[in-house]
Amino acid sequence: MMNYLFTIILASISGFFARLYMLRRDYRQYPSYPQGWAVHLFIGFIGALLGAVLVPSLMEKEFTAVSFLLMAASQFREVRNIERSTLEQMEPTELVARGTAYIEGIARVFEARNYLAIWTAFIVAITAELLRHQTQLLQIGVSLLTAAITAGLLNILMRGPSIEDIADIQMGDIEFDGPILVVGGVDVMNVGLSSTREIYRNRAVAAEIIPKDPDAKATLANIGQMQAIAHDVSAMVGVYMDVGEQEFTPLVRRDSDSGKLVLVMVPSDDAVDAFLEAISNVPVLESAVRKPLRSVAGRMIDGS
Amino acid sequence: MKFSASDQILAVITMHKERVGGSAPIFYVENFQELEKVALYLARIFMGAVHDLGNGVYIIVKH
Structure with a gap:
């Protein structure tokens, strides 16, 4: 497994930064508090790690490991519940209520962004593995480029229309x-x-x-x-x-x-x-x- | 559990005694200035909104 350490580190860091990139602070000011950032970045990092480990386990034909990883991925559904309950708790403190539909939308976005972090890590891990016989510099460069493209592309695709x-x-x-x-x-x-x-x-x-x-x-x-x-x-x-x-x-x-x-x-x-x-x-x-x-x-x- | 009487008539304010009745608290006032003043005070107390029924009767409703 040591052979794959480089791939795993590269992919999980890429996934982590993809999550950070999607955790922009905008006018909604949510989550605007450092604790919220810590929570989301950590969950994003776990997701990225899952996506990164998936590739080596597939290549080693460790399908038990793959099944466990997929099971772990289902835990991210919980993120939506956490977001929803937090926002619902905060709703009475808003002068103008968000409304349940908006809360549901925000919660869904937070769940989805973790999956995007997993995707980014997964794709970077594949790229890094494909380039494993090249020089390390090339491997890092192309992988990071792939990470940037993937994260940017997924982010654009996720952007819904406005009024x-x-x-x-x-x-x-x-x-x-x-x-x-x-x-x-x-x-x-x-x-x-x-x-x-x-x-x-x-x-x-x-x-x-x-x-x-x-x-x-x-x-x-x-x-x-x-x-x-x-x-x-x-x-x-x-x-x-x-x-x-x-x-x-x-x-x-x-x-x-x-x-x-x-x-x-x-x-x-x-x-x-x-x-x-x-x-x-x-x-x-x-x-x-x-x-x-x-x-x-x-x-x-x-x-x- | 917090109870709040929303979407009910919390108070009725009027200058015309003959036009109102029923179970909500009724406040009789002498003139238009008093009507507006009492309505504003009650609205702030109940944190509700003042509605004008158009016949000299104001009601306070919490939405």
Whole structure:
């Protein structure tokens, strides 16, 4: 087994760095704490080690070892549960809730990234083994190149669409029909206090999110997707609200006729461009995606 | 286990005694300014939202 030590070390380090690369810190600020990083990097390292060891055990025809390694890989399902329960525990502490669909999406991504680390390590181990009769320098160079390509490629493939890919976003106008807040012709909510209405008139911003096709319309109709938009936009732009001020909760409502969404919120700073930019960058949730156009019935409705 | 009365009418505030009744707490007020003030205070106490029913009756609902 000592023959393979070089391969194993090279592959597991590559997998580890692939995991590190995917653990970018972005606006979601999650996981933003060092402990969270430690947890994910360690689990990623275990995954990378599994992927690295797989190749030598296959070459030595140690199929028992291979079966055990595959069994160990199934443990990574647990990562999803950990992420889900952490985020669910944190949900009541959010001013604007993420919603269960978004939590599920995040948890799934964290699980998947470990598999990507395993893949990277596996592919690097294969590369290193194929080049075992070459010079060590060549072996290291090509392996690291493969690692970078694999990690980058998998990362691009994993990147889902964002709202701007499926919908047109434009500013909406805010008006009041008695106490009813109306944005772009859609009734959003009943605002009782005139002082609150005044704040809405002066400070609120609103947007209309118009789906580009029937698929997008069905996707945007998902309640989890609507909540994710409200959460992400308020995370990026900042909300003018405090605990218990329910009137200022950012709201997403759907127009039943056209399927367009309207979003209205009172931002902490008046920045219209940032607001629109924030909406366009909200990810489309994997669990929200619907494709009615792939069905005969869906196409019949679209054609008529 | 924490209980919270969400999606129920927590309080009714009105200037018109003849228009309201029932089991929710009812607060009678004299004028529009008082109506708005009491509604705001109650909303902050309950951490709820104020809704205007359009006939001089405000309700507090926690969503």
